[in-house]
Amino acid sequence: MSDKKLMVGGQAVIEGVMMRGPKLTATAVRDPQGKIQVETKPVNSIGDRFPLLKKPFLRGTVSLIESLVIGMKSLSYSAKMAGEEDEQLSDKEMAGTIVFALVLASVLFIAIPTGAAKLIHGATEDPVVLNLLEGCLRLVIFLLYIWGISRMKDIRRVFQYHGAEHKTIFCYEAGLPLTVENVQKFPRLHPRCGTNFLLIVMLVSIFVFAFLGWPSLWERIASRILLLPVVAGISYEIIRLAGRSQNSLIQTAIRPGLWLQYLTTRPPDDEMVEVAIESLKAVLPEEEILEGTPDYIHKAEAENEVEDSAPVAAAVTE
Numbered sequence: 001m002s003d004k005k006l007m008v009g010g011q012a013v014i015e016g017v018m019m020r021g022p023k024l025t026a027t028a029v030r031d032p033q034g035k036i037q038v039e040t041k042p043v044n045s046i047g048d049r050f051p052l053l054k055k056p057f058l059r060g061t062v063s064l065i066e067s068l069v070i071g072m073k074s075l076s077y078s079a080k081m082a083g084e085e086d087e088q089l090s091d092k093e094m095a096g097t098i099v100f101a102l103v104l105a106s107v108l109f110i111a112i113p114t115g116a117a118k119l120i121h122g123a124t125e126d127p128v129v130l131n132l133l134e135g136c137l138r139l140v141i142f143l144l145y146i147w148g149i150s151r152m153k154d155i156r157r158v159f160q161y162h163g164a165e166h167k168t169i170f171c172y173e174a175g176l177p178l179t180v181e182n183v184q185k186f187p188r189l190h191p192r193c194g195t196n197f198l199l200i201v202m203l204v205s206i207f208v209f210a211f212l213g214w215p216s217l218w219e220r221i222a223s224r225i226l227l228l229p230v231v232a233g234i235s236y237e238i239i240r241l242a243g244r245s246q247n248s249l250i251q252t253a254i255r256p257g258l259w260l261q262y263l264t265t266r267p268p269d270d271e272m273v274e275v276a277i278e279s280l281k282a283v284l285p286e287e288e289i290l291e292g293t294p295d296y297i298h299k300a301e302a303e304n305e306v307e308d309s310a311p312v313a314a315a316v317t318e
Contacts, residue, residue: 005173008283009192010276011071012162013078017276019165020070021283027074028279029081036275036297037081040282060236061229067194072098106225108145113138114220127214135206142202143260146195150263163188164268164276166261172284177292178277180270188265189258192243196257200235208234274299 010019016029026040045066047054053062072094079085089097117134124130149155170186171178190196205224208231212223242254268276274296281289 005175006284006288008169008172008280009067010165010169010279011067011074011194012158012160012165013071013074014084014158015082015161015275016078017161017165017168017279018071018074018078019169019276019279019283020067024283025070025074026279026282027077028275028282029078030271030275031081032083036278038278038282038297039077056237057230057233060233063236064232068098068101069094106221109138109141110224111221113141114224115217118217127212128210130214131210131212132206135202135209138205139202142198146260146263156266159264160266160268161272161276163265164272165279166190166193166265167268167273168276168280172280172288175290177290178281179292179294180273180277180296183273183277184268184270188267189261191251191254191258192239193257193261193264195261195264196242196254197235197239199257199260200238200254201231204235204238205231 006021008019008021010017012018013027013029015031016027018025018027020043023043024040025043026038028036028038031037045062047059047062053059072089076085076089076094080088113134116137117130120130120133150159164183166188167183167186168178169190171183174186176182208227209224212220212227214220215223239254242250245251277293278296281293
């Protein structure tokens, strides 16, 4: 087995975890019967067909779009497996959901902050100051949004699975067998987390947009949307560097993103960790799964069989 670990990322879903490796994505969900269900799919990245899109500052936008699509499909699958939906979303419904999410994000994090900044236009005419104030308003809205959803009961459970995802990836990167005991020893805050990425996007956008002048409202909104690929590209390179480097300056710079993960992750229970482990195992080559890593899928099935047979045994003894 190679000492160099594969780059693995993930996402919490409803009652489960999605993991993405270089060649496969896997979504593991614990169904209402307590069994762990796993769906794997090949990674069909557009970057494989157009290598130019894997270059620095281009790969960030590609990764963001692909992560959004894969994440929505995983959420749809997890909702079905968890018994919250009768069927998965069709491609047309998926596209509509993604477009709606993008429009909502544009209104919440672009239109409202830049429109609100105009209210203080009379206090200063300096376009740099106005753009900086707009960026600060955007950051405040983002933090309030994260804080608000973190207080929702159903979201808290998803955030527990988010913590399980981080702990499991940490355990794999440390080169230990993927057992619940090993995984639970690791922190739930990870430098490559999407929460870190979003916070970096907010901060980078403040500096990128600061020098665009102060045209009309619609021109400002259009410029922010058109420059999002640039912001995403810069932010992606920063998050990749943070995940690889132990430089004290870089680690200090990403610390606010780690602190924010105290809101977007929660300590997982052991059953949640089992699901995250099975999701990660499904995207790893066999030689990357260390000896001593249990099979939690069949463990859960065996426990369910024992529970199902208990009432029958009790009836016979009576």
